[in-house]
Amino acid sequence: MLLTLTTTHRPATDLGHLLVKHPDRVQSFDLPAGAAHVFYPEADEARCTAALLVEVDPLKLGGGRRNRAPEGFALGQYVNDRPYAASSLLSSALAKVFRSALRGESRDRPELAASAIPLTVRVPVLRCRGGAELAVRIFAPLGWAVTADPVPLDETYPEWGDSRYVDLTLTGTLRLADALNHLYVLLPVLDDAKHYWVAPDEVDKLLRAGAGWLAGHPERGLITRRYLAHRRALAGEAMARLTELRLADEPPADDSIEPSTEAGAAEDVRRASLAVRRREAVLAALRDSGASRVLDLGCGGGALLTALVADRRFTEVVGVDVSDRSLGMAARRLRLDRLPERQRDRIRLRQSALTYRDDRLRGYDAAVLMEVVEHVDPPRLPALEDAVFGHARPGTVVVTTPNVEYNVRYEGLGPGRFRHPDHRFEWTRAEFAAWVGRVAAAHGYTAVLGGVGDDDPEVGTPTQIAVLTRDDRNERPDRNDRDDRNENTGDDRKEATNR
Incomplete structure (x- = not known):
């Protein structure tokens, strides 16, 4: 052969x-x-x-x-x-x-x-x-x-x-x-x-070789059954693990709309295409910013992390998620246990809640919030804004979120329904622009708005994107920084007095 x-x-x-x-x-x-x-x-x-x-x-x-x-x-x-x-x-x-x-x-x-x-x-x-x-x-x-x-x-x-x-x-x-x-x-x-x-370890072989593509494949059921020689127990285990990966994958959001007709395969391809275009738009924004040390905030199963690691210009890549299970999935997707040491040293996975200040996330060139903000309860959004823009203060922040106006173009998504059951809200274009403008003004950033996906003349693009760049001329020191500087100034004065 x-x-x-x-x-x-x-x-x-x-x-x-x-x-x-x-x-x-x-x-x-x-x-x-x-x-x-x-x-x-x-x-x-x-x-x-x-x-x-x-x-x-x-x-x-x-x-x-x-x-x-x-x-x-x-x-x-x-x-x-x-x-x-x-x-x-x-x-x-x-x-x-x-x-x-x-x-x-x-x-x-x-x-x-x-x-x-x-x-x-x-x-x-x-x-x-x-x-x-x-x-x-x-x-x-x-x-x-x-x-x-x-x-x-x-x-x-x-x-x-x-x-x-x-x-x-x-x-x-x-x-x-x-x-x-x-x-x-x-x-x-x-x-x-x-x-x-076909032994039980074939499930692990399948998931390793299928990392990054099998969970979202429209024929994943057929592929799994045939690869595992139609052994029902093994195929069931594999499908359960693939479902976990799919739920933890980015976006856990609008690409998981359940179609209501037999045209589901075409819808899957369409949504997969949007996920790829969204990821490409985020990567392009990061490259344009000149960032080399990047945070993926709310990284989920690691789809964006995989793309970041594949680009050598990003010398340090940090995935952050509140879910330990998601971080485990990201580690498996990245194959951390099999990467050469030089590659592995570029990657960090950290468990952290984005609504709390975390000193480990400070000092990075850029951060990404890709399909994340809509999963946060509105009363908790100010805490996320403070933790990311006020405390971590990366040089560039890339934010993507669904455009609720575009939902009418999704078959089977009725009025008042969001693209994912875990969404707390979905913004119109005007609402997203208002939020971005307020955050930028409050924390010393300038913002550029855009869209990802096919641009419908009536309802816009399915995904909204904003790139916020810190304006160092308007830099406002964090309260903790001010306290540290005051402490140091006091110590310096004491030392001068003693001399």
Whole structure:
């Protein structure tokens, strides 16, 4: 079975650094069921292709007691399509051969490993239970352009129709680690016939490889069931954990509206797109501010943290949340236990309530309140304003919140209903502008307002955003600072008098 991975990122031969496989050599690896070989059919500055060829030994494959015949007959363990069609055998080979690339690690090109690059993946023969349409439904929500051409049973006799196999090509601009993790999970899902016994630890494998994309995938139920070989107890556990991740993920808010019709899949994609655009808008604002040390206040499950850590210009990233469970989810999402020490040293997770002053949050270049303020009871908002703008006083604060006027564009969201059951309020554009203006004036900031998402001429954008920048010319010392300075001045006077 064969898989090829191509990039046109320049220099394209950097693909060898990301995969930790030199383009000038053929490398071979032993597998429990055969051998894997990595080689490069083409490798120059403009275009580079890495090929993974897996040779399956039918005797090794059929020798284990746990193996079951995918074709359902006595000799199926020895006479089958496993040596030729992509399956969980190819997925296992990916995990062994490209281990560091799957984790997003690269000693030689760490910045490139964290960046999205143009990629084309081809699997010439993939057994796809559900046909080409299912391959599109599985890969398209992840940002891939999908071509799945059915393989004819016999080209000589086209009237015989198509086989159960497809020639799969994926094209997109993604991180290499994300691409490999998509393949690791979804190739055996489409094949739907694992070559090994599915044990309880497969749930952890699935959640690790699916971090950042599986919880929000519109076909997550099907993916989970098939990956776990339809073992109901394991699939139930995985779905429960994915639900926790989804609830803790950003935003815990407007992207979780429950659709009232069968058009739910399209709505999921639409809301996922808004979440991505919101995150990109926040990152752009932080980059424009020149910040290097950033607070993610109310970080939840860590979706924004992951994007911040992937950008090397942010030298210190701190996630803050009142929920210890959310911080645990963020740690798992960031894979803190598997990160190199240099990467891990850039990240801090702190438990803290945003309505109380916390000295640990002072001195940072920027802070983000992304889909957070609407979860605070209105009487507690002044306490949040004081803690963030009055005490922590970052140089820049980026705030996003839903635009309640846009709710009429969400199908199934009736009058008086908020986008999330935990919302205490949702502001109109005028109300948000008034709040931002008052906070900026009270604490010495200047503010710029904007929107995220499609701009409707009648109701505006679905998300509102404000970037508040501290005006140091109007700097007002915090009361604690004044007390410290008065104390020091008093001590200085005593010392001068003694002299």
